[in-house]
Amino acid sequence: MKKKLFQNPPLFLITLFLTGILLGGAALKIPAATVTPISWQDAFFTAVSAMTVTGLAVVDTGTVYTMLGQTIIMILIQVGGLGIMTFAVIVFLMLGRKIGFKERLIIQQALNQNAVGGIIRLAIQLMIYSILIELFAVMLLSTVWVPEMGWKDGLFFSLFHAVSAFNNAGFGLLSDSLVSYVGNPMVNLVISALFIFGGIGFTVLVDLFRSSSIRRWSLHTKLMVSGTLVINTFAMIYIFFNEFANPATLGSLELDEKIWAAYFQAVSPRTAGFNSIDIAAMDDSSLLFIIILMFIGAGSASTGGGIKLTTFIVILLATVAFFRRNTEIHMFDREIRQEIIFKSLAIAMSSVLFIIAALSIMTHTEDGADFLPIVFETVSAFGTVGLSMGLTPELSDMGKYVIMTVMFIGKIGPLTLFFSIAKPDQRKIKYPKADVLAG
Template identity: 40%
Template sequence: MRNWDPVYSLSSYRRVRRTGLLRASPPFVLAVGFLCLILLGTLLLWLPIASLRPLTLFQAFFMATSAVTVTGLTVVDPASQLSQFGQVVLILLVQLGGLGFVTFAVISAITLGHKMSLKHQALALEAFNQTSVSKIRHTAFLVFKTSIIIEAVAALILTLWWWRDLPLGTASYRAIFHAIAAFNNAGLSLFPSSLAQFVADPVTILMVSSLIILGGIGFPVLGDIVKKKRWTRLLPYTKVILLGTLTLNLTGFVSIWLLEFNNPATLGALSVPGQALAAWMQSVTARTAGFTTIDITQLHDTSTLLIIMLMFIGGGSLSTASGIKIGTFIVLLAAVYSYIFHKKEVVLLKRSISPDTVQKSLALVLVTTALAFCSVLLMTIFEDVPFISILFEVVSALSTTGLSRDLTPHLSLPSQVLLTVLMFVGRLGPLTLVYSLATRKRSRVRYPETEFQVG
């Protein structure tokens, strides 16, 4: 441990006094920023005017964490237990957590005409997963403008559609809430039983599912599509994410429909079009959104395991979705293919993938899997409930999906605390959390290779 050095301490104090910042890694600053937003949301939701029945401090903290991490797991019903003030606070936390406080910070700095310092550039690069400083401003504005336009258009469509059955003010209020929640993949709803009453409503289901997909594929993909407009001109990454998203959604849609069409507790009681809409919605929402139109506690175990897999994979990088991300999953599939068929390079769409990218993908999957395993192990100690329900809840929290088998509100305090930690870690990314705890150092020492048996 470093001995106390008065000169070093004095210089550190002067640096903090001069800059107002501690020397910390960008991921650590991001983590602190999200934590501060959660604490602010907790205080606001704890106010008497935020709820119809008083919330405990932990209930307010859990709901704020769920909103900021755009998860959607709840310990209280937002529709029946939060006041309009509390609901507005909740959806604002979703918007801030989904787009990221860094986006607003960068846009504010640009608007005021300030140049970004090296520290701020490093922070923005980490938040936007970029390697070029020149792309930061473009990405920040892209995130903001794209989100506002998509949410506004969706809110208008839902308002006009729901106006048939609700007063205009109520329809507009709920449309804005659900447009923000869906685009940010949060899964919070102001209707009883999520979106169950719209199970056979094509306009609502297709609108909400479209918002989930647009928010989940990632802003770089959306920007590339807007800029290039033609498939042949799109970047290889964009093509891979679009094809991966389509494949996963269709696979989930067909599988859930085939597995559940005879189940009277889920799809069996619906018409054929209703079954198609319900299966499609369940497949899309499993990609870290959290809305439901059927009772997922009644799903067959096979369907439940399929949904767990979809939640674990998640959406695209730099999106409102979480999970290990589609890109990570596809890179590992390509790496396995290359190894099995003795290819020297990992190739996707005639482009080679760097070893660093493969290692990062592998590390992310292993860290996420280890977190899930340890969390499931702990929760089996705390709770006496079916194992598959525990696994489902843990993966849902870690992937910030928000789907629940009606277990979260009934869990013990230790398990609910564990879920809040998983939501926080899942939003920041396991690798980001590890990086924030231990600064990466490159060793100049090289060791001789040795034979090591694996497999």
């Protein structure tokens, strides 16, 4: 059985994640982890949400869980965000153990890389960069929260939010997330910078640290940086003008607070999960736009979820190329391989089908809820975002299991699941080509 798991990296990763969730759920059920007892279901829901760095919560994290429970959640977030195999690499190296080719294949799968070469170095760099970024963020956030809460609570509050933000988890210790800090520049900038850095992808971060010259960046880095700038700018402008007069969101704020709120809520939906305005009070068109952003998600090899921004860009470029009668896709003087185009289409289509299947179940289990909050909750779970219109605490028992499944599949990815159970086609037969009418 062990040999079979090592020969199937996707299945091995799924097994590791399930093991982490089971251990995390059991730890959260310890009496010392909660102020008041919680059910096993709620404990495992929280564990799944933390390990998949989603942030959906059926109970209030700041009031129901003790500092021990919050620490357990923080550890699950860190392990889930950076990856179990990343921590395994560090432990192996500390123990002086050799990391074989099979282990490298699993790490390659975990970090979503195309090649095995340099994978150990990447894992080490990932760990170092992550710790340094989080510690620097704690120093900045403590300038706000230590004066308010004191050294002990202020530092823990800063650490929890730094880990949660960088890993794109969206877990917060305040019942209103960050609504009470809607106009605070330090909180807005640091938290958003954390989840943007975490969501842009580890390979991109390494590329950026290695060279400041744009010409030396990989095509993936160029697509991620340019795509992130464009989509975040457009989202901020859209939300700013669409919610400007809404008294329940931006309408009652001062102009500078409106700008901060529009910026924060524009960059957050791509898997961060924090909110500085009331999500449920937003206009329907804004909510639809946020659903699209949650579906697109963050970058490959990042702490975020969704189909990934580069996947969306490749499909968009392929569509434009088709309309221009081109059979090749070029970007930044590079040609994108056809294999990547097929993979992007497979990711998008499998994701859409999975969300539709989950929605069809959720409309039956949550028959008392409106359709839009159900769609919002399901896509948020799949994109491992954590934003909610308030439906999470009201979920039925069956609805909780569905959302837990959606969060899990959203984290590991539909393709990883299918690769873990599907056998590759070994047939060598080629068939004659034929045309099919499309469109």
